[in-house]
Amino acid sequence: MAANRLVKFWSTAGELPGPVALSLSKTIKTYPAVGWIRADKAGNTELLSDINELRKRNEELEQQLSRSLQSATVTVPNLAPLEDSVTIFGYTSPLSGRLRWEYETTWRELFAMIAPFSSQTAERRQS
Secondary structure, eight states: OOTTSSOOOOSSGGGSHHHHHHHHHHHHHHSOOTTOSOGGGOSOHHHHHHHHHHHHHHHHHHHHHHHHHHHOOOOOTTOOOTTSEEEEEEEOOGGGTOOEEEEEEEHHHHHHHHHHHHHHHHHHHHO
């Protein structure tokens, strides 16, 4: 009745491990199929090799990009160096007698003070 079937009958729990192990082994050999492999053999060596080559290429490209960014300089004609000094001056409101004021700084510091407000102005214009 159980011939040519994946069925084995057993009477006690102690009988079960042996037939299961033998039947499983026989089934794997008789009916090879996807999934009947050991977990440590599951990785496709060709696929792993491809992944490793892509990892190496990615590292090369990251290094090239890093070198390019380090050596990149932008030259703008007639632009003052960031460390040059600049004096800003203005006048107080007419209500306090219109007094002149001055502030000496560098172009770098001036840009750092103004830059956050320039992005806010651009955002307001877009909305």
